[in-house]
Amino acid sequence: MNAELDLLVRLGDYERPRDVADRAVQAENLGFDRITVGETTGWNIVPPLTLAADRTDELGISNDVISPYGRSPALLAQTALTLHDASDGRFRLGLGPSSPAITERWHGQAFDRPLRRTREAIEVVRAVYENGTPAYEGEIFDIYGLNYERDVPENPPPIDLGTLGPKATEMAGRFGDGWAPQLFTKDGLEDRLEDLARGAELAGRDLDDLRVAPIVRGIANEDRDLARRKARGTIAFMLGAYGPYYGDSVAGQGYPEVVEEIRAAWQERDTESMAAALPDELLDELAPAGTPEEVREWVAAYGDLEGVDAVRVGFVNEMTEEEKAVTMEAVADLV
Template identity: 45%
Template sequence: MTDRDVFLPVGAQPTLNDLVEQAVHAEELGYDRVWFPETWGRDAVTAMAITAERTDSIGIGTSIANIYSRSPALLGQTAATLQEVSGGRFRLGVGPSGPIVIENWHGEEFGNPLRRTRETIEIARQVVSGEVVSYDGEYFSLDGFRLRCDAPDPEPPIDAAGLGPKAVELAGRFADGWHSVNYTRDGLAERLEDLRRGAELGDKTLDDVRVTLSVGCCALEDGERARDLVAQHIAFYIGGMGTFYRDNLARQGYEDVAHEIYETWQEGEKGQATAIVKEQLRDQMGAAGTPEEARDQFEQFLDMDGVDAINVSFPRGAGPEEVRETMTTLAP
């Protein structure tokens, strides 16, 4: 049975308490896990620590913590701490993000994200094991680091985000799970083959790698507003967040549409870019409309082969009440 997770907009909520209350409500509704992104608002770690204290059973994780703003050793320490405070409910999701975030906002050189992701996963895994860390890599060399506190038991799983074929293969080979975003229902299948190849390189099977797909969702009595919100959210990522999301959509057989959305958005015609998404993509990439319409569309994602969890992700423009309404409508 496919799990239902929730992807909370950490920075967008009025207060930190509002955000944590959304996580508490997700637990009450029976969701399996709540994921915390970290972009340009509140940090995810503080929000997760408070959430862990106020909840009892729902899983907690980062989707994603970027691999440039924290060292691998610190990510390992953070994972160990959050595993302790949550009583074993934590998963560490990591990924490279993109040049806009890493270079413009963190002031770090983006550089070889695949190799750096691999080294980060391998080091963080050594840290949470509680053993002495000995690592000699291309980016990081560590010797003698060891947790002073008890190692977490069980060790928290480490997931990786990835868009392109090599990034997805890397997730299959080195991580415990893959976080997928910006995929159509039809377009995910090809990347699952990359994931399978990576798992085999890591002496695993695809069953050993948890696949979590984020889906933009909005369920409102005003179905047209819900559709507009999800379409605008998709257009923002394809058109405004660098070229990675555009190229990922192009690889899925939507090359002309991807470039049209990107170019239209870059020219400042955001309404037109949103209209293109609404007309040609939204049903393939989101679940939006009236509660009945959104539920029907969401079921199509739940029925996808090779996916272990569908992550209910809310559009950027949705207010707290709209997030709550959507979360309630699509609850297990």
């Protein structure tokens, strides 16, 4: 496989923040290029990623993704610069518009103008990087500005955007340093890469200037049927219950009837019917799920798509520790 290999871990799977560092050491020993974690309503990302950085030497450190509704732009810059120093320059900052549920029901903010807020947050972070101050006048943020009390590094953390739609992805190409999409078929990803390239062109760049690292959630098990049952439940839940965006994206990739049926089942909270509504064809398009050999071949083919720089492999629900180890070892053979 020509692409790099990232490992996405879920903080909710661990009992203590330092357990994430143990996973990072395991990933580095297996040859993964980068570890990344998400942040929703559980742990703050900074402690576990700081511990992971301290325990590793070369492994890249990332997050997928944090929201401009949950942190002020200046705090986003502080978070990035802190993790940059903790990792000796191995950190990449992941930002994304988030969702109405997390924004409104956790952070207590109105989910208003998410793309504009994300763009301005990026510009404020870059202002801190370049000028040592968040001073900024925009439509969302109007900041007089104080000075960052430390020296800003010569090469501050790159900014990756987690987006799905065409306009949001164009924004990622124009203002970001990388793109971390999720739940894309191969054809769907290739279509969206055109939007990313258009945004990059508007900024006087091309796709080679951005790190494209799509997220895929999978599971390897010699018991193929078990692996696919667990993956099917996870993907169906993401399409039907994770807010509108994932479902809308996959519907736009050619599966509107499937998404409609899964959403209807979710209205009844019928998770078995949700999973049953996800056909093998779509499961095969979206997730590496099956025997270790099948998962390895799937990830290799995805990583060989033109424009993909890394495949970010995450786990599905209900996986045992043994299944996680088997899955990591299966894809690690590609590096």
